[in-house]
Amino acid sequence: TIYVITPTYARLVQKAELMRLSQTFLHVPQLHWVVVEDADQPTALVRNLLAESGLTYTQLHILTPKDRKLQEGDPSWLKPRGAEQRNEGLRWLREMGSASRGQHGAAVENAVVYFADDDNTYSLKLFEEMRYTQGVSVWPVGLVGGMRFESPVVDGGKVIRFHTGWRPNRPFPIDMAGFAVSLHLVLTNPDAVFDGDAQMGFLESSFLQGIITMEELEPKADMCTKILVWHTRTEKPKMKREDALQKQGLGSDPNVEV
């Protein structure tokens, strides 16, 4: 099983993002989607979308504390986004892992965990690459970090350094979309989590550095030469006319879910 953990938050494009993401995942065999809402309660929008998705899923939620949340106008790099939600997904996996200890040995042995943001683009091949992860597998990510792509650099089958536009000496200069970890490693390292207070660019490192070394990384995607995931971002839709019409009482029907 591939457990895909996706943080998500309410905004105009949320349903559209989750919709196309669910269509991608629906092509992937043995995928379990763990959707973690940045909200103090589960929402009906996400509940209904998941129920109609045809996927195997779990709906979780945890609100990012206000002081850790990016405020309107803050530059996007100021605080990491989705950290608490990914940790909530890890907590659920560990709870499930200990509940089923012994019983589902094989299922746990072969399971993999991937952190998939709701706005990225994923090739179906990516999931076949990560499916056989022993510890932590890695691959390039397109359109991230101000670069055409960032990537581990492989020599003799091992990762020897990282191609990145910024601070290559970070412990793991890898985007969230660029690695998967075996469930086994998640369960045997119960304290490995994302540090929501990590400096910009160090969130992935905060999780990975306790569980793996660079030498142990498993390069995938033809020795990290193929781009199978893209760090796309979706524009925030302008609501200029909507706002104007709403002032006249002529706005779009608020009962219609967008």
Place this chain on the structure above:
Amino acid sequence: TIYVITPTYARLVQKAELMRLSQTFLHVPQLHWVVVEDADQPTALVRNLLAESGLTYTQLHILTPKDRKLQEGDPSWLKPRGAEQRNEGLRWLREMGSASRGQHGAAVENAVVYFADDDNTYSLKLFEEMRYTQGVSVWPVGLVGGMRFESPVVDGGKVIRFHTGWRPNRPFPIDMAGFAVSLHLVLTNPDAVFDGDAQMGFLESSFLQGIITMEELEPKADMCTKILVWHTRTEKPKMKREDALQKQGLGSDPNVEV
């Protein structure tokens, strides 16, 4: 068959966009994807993506003449985008339609044409709604025109006006994503095309006004009360670090397709 005509052009996010779009379409039975590149030749990127998509498809191309193309820095509303490409798709359909006259009567009778931009988000339900179009079917579009949604307004099963934030008296104030047309109507109206010189917001009208009236529109999506398509737009990725590294000869390998 649903013939989906998609204009597309080379840019950093092109492969990502076409990738997730192809994953959506792969869930839809009896869909034929007509991809029309804004290019003077077919590209290898699009050819390979289509070949690996698992879809039934046709790859076409036509370059937008320079004087009709939006230039860097032009406001996005200045010139319609994708008009020549959609017309090339129509030309191909008509050519195919006359080549198969008589032989594939039923196939043509039940076929539908939809214009799907490469950056929008489509629910799978949308295709089941449009599949039974007699003339022109219509439905709401989310996140378009500065509004939460734009939509035909239906009364007694007929479209009586349009909910839009701008010039509701245009002949058809409907986004490209908001209608489908029967192939029959396309073939029996050989001169109906998109006018690449149409004023802003009048491109859809330029095609529709010759073939249908408002009264004849077929409202879908529960009488135009459900949003099944979203006019999402993808951010242009920043290449700041890439540009800096390239100047030092350390840029991302140009042989890696992104």
